Amino acid sequence: MDQEFRREIAAELAQFKKDGVYKTFNHLESPQASRITMRGRGEVIILSSNNYLGLCDAPDVVAAGKKALDTYGAGTGSVRFICGTFAIHEALEKALAAFVGTEAATTYVSCWTANTGLMATFFDERDVVVSDELNHASIIDGIRISKAARRLYKHSDMKELETHLAQTASLRRRFVITDGIFSMEGDICKLPDLVELCRKYNAILTVDDSHATGVLGKTGRGTAEHFGLVGQVDIVTSTLGKALGGAAGGFTAASREVVDYLEQRSRPLLFSNALPPTVAGSALAALEHLQAHPERVTKLRENARYFRGRLKEIGFKPIEGETPIIPVLVGETASAIQMSQELLKEGVFVTGFGYPVVPQGKARIRCQISAGHTREELDTVLAAMAKVGKRMRLI
Numbered sequence: 001m002d003q004e005f006r007r008e009i010a011a012e013l014a015q016f017k018k019d020g021v022y023k024t025f026n027h028l029e030s031p032q033a034s035r036i037t038m039r040g041r042g043e044v045i046i047l048s049s050n051n052y053l054g055l056c057d058a059p060d061v062v063a064a065g066k067k068a069l070d071t072y073g074a075g076t077g078s079v080r081f082i083c084g085t086f087a088i089h090e091a092l093e094k095a096l097a098a099f100v101g102t103e104a105a106t107t108y109v110s111c112w113t114a115n116t117g118l119m120a121t122f123f124d125e126r127d128v129v130v131s132d133e134l135n136h137a138s139i140i141d142g143i144r145i146s147k148a149a150r151r152l153y154k155h156s157d158m159k160e161l162e163t164h165l166a167q168t169a170s171l172r173r174r175f176v177i178t179d180g181i182f183s184m185e186g187d188i189c190k191l192p193d194l195v196e197l198c199r200k201y202n203a204i205l206t207v208d209d210s211h212a213t214g215v216l217g218k219t220g221r222g223t224a225e226h227f228g229l230v231g232q233v234d235i236v237t238s239t240l241g242k243a244l245g246g247a248a249g250g251f252t253a254a255s256r257e258v259v260d261y262l263e264q265r266s267r268p269l270l271f272s273n274a275l276p277p278t279v280a281g282s283a284l285a286a287l288e289h290l291q292a293h294p295e296r297v298t299k300l301r302e303n304a305r306y307f308r309g310r311l312k313e314i315g316f317k318p319i320e321g322e323t324p325i326i327p328v329l330v331g332e333t334a335s336a337i338q339m340s341q342e343l344l345k346e347g348v349f350v351t352g353f354g355y356p357v358v359p360q361g362k363a364r365i366r367c368q369i370s371a372g373h374t375r376e377e378l379d380t381v382l383a384a385m386a387k388v389g390k391r392m393r394l395i
C-alpha cells in the first residue's frame with residue numbers, strides 16, 4: 001500500500017484521538033437485553049440500545065430465526081429478482097404493510113439502504129426534495145444520490161417548509177421527508193402540519209419511522225398512529241434493527257405501485273443481496289409478538305415517563321419530550337465522554353454524544369429506555385446518575 005496514504009490516515013486518526021472524538025468499541029458477550037455482559041467490565045445496565053421493546057433476546061424471536069435458518073439456510077445467494085426471494089420475505093412484507101397500514105411493503109438489508117434507494121428512484125432534475133435539517137444521515141445520503149433540487153428547512157419549522165413548497169410549486173414533483181422521531185433530540189415530527197402542507201402543495205410525504213416503529217401509537221404502529229393519521233403518509237421507511245427484534249433490515253411501505261416500482265428500479269434491491277432469511281424470520285416473529293403483546297408498548301411508555309420525571313426531580317434538565325429517547329445536555333464533548341465513563345464505573349452504560357454528531361456546546365448523554373427495563377434497574381441508573389451528576393457539578 002502507498003506509504004504516504006497510510007501516513008495521512010494515521011495522522012488523521014491521531015488527531016481524532018487528540019480531539020477526543022475517536023470511538024472505541026465495547027464488546028458485548030451476552031445478548032442485547034436490559035443488562036448485558038461487557039468484556040472487561042462485567043454486567044452493566046444498558047441505556048444505549050435501540051432495543052425499545054426488549055425483543056432482541058425474546059425466546060420466540062430467537063427461535064424463529066433458528067427455524068428460518070434451518071428451513072432456508074444461511075443466505076439468499078442472490079438479489080431479490082434473480083433467485084433471492086424466499087417465502088419468508090413475502091410473509092414479512094405482507095405483515096409489515098398490514099401493520100403500517102399501507103397496501104404493500106418491500107424489505108431492504110437496512111433502513112439505510114431503504115432511504116438511499118428511495119429518492120434516486122423517483123426524483124430527478126425535474127423535482128425537489130425538501131428535508132428537515134436534523135434528518136438521519138441515510139436520508140441526507142439518499143438526497144445526495146438523487147439528482148433532484150435540495151431544500152433544507154430548519155428543524156420542524158413548518159413556515160420554512162411551506163416557503164420551500166410554495167417556491168417550488170412549478171416543478172414536476174415535490175417530495176418532503178422527515179424522521180418520525182428525531183434520533184438525537186428524541187422529539188416527534190409535526191405530522192399533522194406536514195400532512196396538511198403536503199396536501200396543500202401536492203407534495204409526496206415520507207416519514208422515516210426507524211425510532212417510532214414499535215414505539216409510538218397505542219399499538220406501536222408509529223408516528224401516524226400517534227397522531228391518528230394512519231393512511232395519511234404516502235411512504236413510510238423504517239428499520240427492523242431497533243424495536244422489531246433489533247437484528248438488521250429495513251423496509252419501505254407505500255401504495256402497491258410505489259412498492260412495485262421500487263422492486264423494478266431501486267438500485268440496492270437490484271444490485272445487493274436480499275435480507276437474510278434468519279433475520280426475516282426473527283423480524284416477523286417480533287412483529288407478531290408485538291401485536292400479541294401491545295402491553296410492551298405501554299410498558300415502554302410508562303418506563304420513559306417514569307425515568308424522565310425522576311431525572312427532573314434529581315435536578316437534570318433533559319430535553320423535553322415524550323419518547324424513550326431522553327437526551328441530557330451536559331455542554332462540552334469532553335463532559336459527555338467523562339459522564340459516560342463515570343457512569344460505566346457505576347455499572348451503567350449510556351453513550352455520550354459530542355461534536356460533530358451534535359452542535360458544539362450541545363454535547364449530551366442520550367438515555368434510551370426499553371420496555372425490558374425493570375423499575376429497579378431504572379432506579380439503579382437514576383442513583384448512579386445522581387452520584388455522577390453531583391460529582392461533575394452538573395446538578
Ligand SMILES: Cc1ncc(COP(=O)(O)O)c(C=O)c1O
Nearest residue numbers: 110111112136183210239241250
Ligand atoms: C432515522 C433513522 N433512519 C435510518 C436508520 C438506519 O437504520 P438501519 O440500521 O436499519 O440501517 C437509523 C439508524 O440509526 C435511523 O435512526
